[in-house]
Amino acid sequence: MPPPDFTSPLTFKTFNTIPSTAASPPPSSETYYLLAEIKENLSLTRPTLICSDLSSTSFALTWSDLHASPHASDVDFKALGLKKGNCVLLPNARRTDSSDEVKQGKVVIPGGKDEWQGKSGLRVIPGKLEKVVEVGQDWEFVIEEGEGKCGNCGKEGREEELAKCTGCRGVGYCSKECQVKGWTEGGHKSTCKIIKTFKEIWP
Numbered sequence: 001m002p003p004p005d006f007t008s009p010l011t012f013k014t015f016n017t018i019p020s021t022a023a024s025p026p027p028s029s030e031t032y033y034l035l036a037e038i039k040e041n042l043s044l045t046r047p048t049l050i051c052s053d054l055s056s057t058s059f060a061l062t063w064s065d066l067h068a069s070p071h072a073s074d075v076d077f078k079a080l081g082l083k084k085g086n087c088v089l090l091p092n093a094r095r096t097d098s099s100d101e102v103k104q105g106k107v108v109i110p111g112g113k114d115e116w117q118g119k120s121g122l123r124v125i126p127g128k129l130e131k132v133v134e135v136g137q138d139w140e141f142v143i144e145e146g147e148g149k150c151g152n153c154g155k156e157g158r159e160e161e162l163a164k165c166t167g168c169r170g171v172g173y174c175s176k177e178c179q180v181k182g183w184t185e186g187g188h189k190s191t192c193k194i195i196k197t198f199k200e201i202w203p
């Protein structure tokens with residue numbers, strides 16, 4: 001299953017276009033996603049991450065039933081990769097508007113220590129928003145058209161002749177030299193983990 005259409009605003013929504021918790025649930029069962037980059041960890045008593053979405057709208061991502069470090073760290077930010085510069089992907093997220101105009105709107109993740117991940121479906125994509133969108137929009141080129149072609153010089157070769165990148169197993173190279181160039185000059189260094197994560201989320 002390839003990733004969903006990254007150019008569709010109906011599939012990749014923003015904080016302001018996802019339904020509010022104050023409204024009744026949308027009738028459609030179609031999955032949509034809220035994709036945002038983590039900008040800051042503002043956890044005090046509750047785990048709280050400030051995120052910026054596709055329209056650069058900032059919102060807080062918080063956990064209703066969990067506590068933040070140092071009291072009791074129920075969310076292992078480090079182990080999950082929930083850090084500045086990575087992205088969060090939230091399927092069918094709903095926004096909680098703030099009654100106070102000064103305060104920021106938020107997305108609240110419910111559930112206790114062992115339930116929240118399953119309940120929310122939250123996934124971390126290790127990379128900046130710009131890169132994540134780039135990989136999503138170029139997916140066919142990255143994977144399908146990339147098969148049978150060197151990911152650096154474009155030289156055609158049989159699949160088995162190309163050495164697959166051991167990180168993502170998504171891109172192949174005709175030579176060691178091309179692999180090194182693809183990693184540095186070609187920018188695969190910043191997209192390898194994103195490609196790997198995409199393949200896990202949408203196998």
Ligand SMILES: [Zn+2]
Nearest residue numbers: 150153174178
């Ligand atoms: Zn090559």
Ligand SMILES: [Zn+2]
Nearest residue numbers: 165167168192
């Ligand atoms: Zn790779």
